[in-house]
Amino acid sequence: MVSAKKTKKTHESINNRLALVMKSGKYTLGYRSVLKTLRSSSAKLVIISNNCPPLRKSEIEYYAMLVKVGVHHYNGNNVDLGTACGKYFRVCCLSIINPGDSDIIKSMPSDH
Numbered sequence: 001m002v003s004a005k006k007t008k009k010t011h012e013s014i015n016n017r018l019a020l021v022m023k024s025g026k027y028t029l030g031y032r033s034v035l036k037t038l039r040s041s042s043a044k045l046v047i048i049s050n051n052c053p054p055l056r057k058s059e060i061e062y063y064a065m066l067v068k069v070g071v072h073h074y075n076g077n078n079v080d081l082g083t084a085c086g087k088y089f090r091v092c093c094l095s096i097i098n099p100g101d102s103d104i105i106k107s108m109p110s111d112h
Contacts, residue, residue: 011075015084017104018047022086025100029085031056034095038063043095045105046071049078052092060093072108 021027028037037043038060046064048057050073064071074081078090085091099105 013107014072014074014104017102017107018084019086020102021096021099021104023100025096025102026098027094027096029087029091029094031060031093034060034093035063037095037097038067038069041067041069042097043067043069044099045069045096045108046093047074047081047096048072048093049074049076049081049091051077056092070105070108 028034028043034043034046038046043064046060046069048060048071052060061071074084076084078092081094082089082091085094096104
């Protein structure tokens with residue numbers, strides 16, 4: 001019971017930080033643009049939904065490992081991630097280029 005409440009709390013805080021990035025920061029949505037930002041090493045953090053195809057997920061993780069960028073696995077599907085971004089469409093993955101006023105990059109544990 002306690003752990004479920006804690007995960008919901010962290011989930012809400014991630015959504016709040018993500019909304020602040022959408023408002024004040026710079027980001028790219030989508031698989032191809034995430035790979036472009038990783039290749040140009042301008043991404044600071046990559047967020048992947050939990051129903052992203054395994055091959056696509058492993059390719060993004062591989063690029064992020066080469067560039068030493070943190071990858072966060074979002075605890076929701078692509079519809080939830082799109083809603084958290086304030087969009088009316090599905091978002092499989094997104095890269096944060098400039099966090100703006102948000103502290104999302106410091107708060108996320110890096111997986112590398």
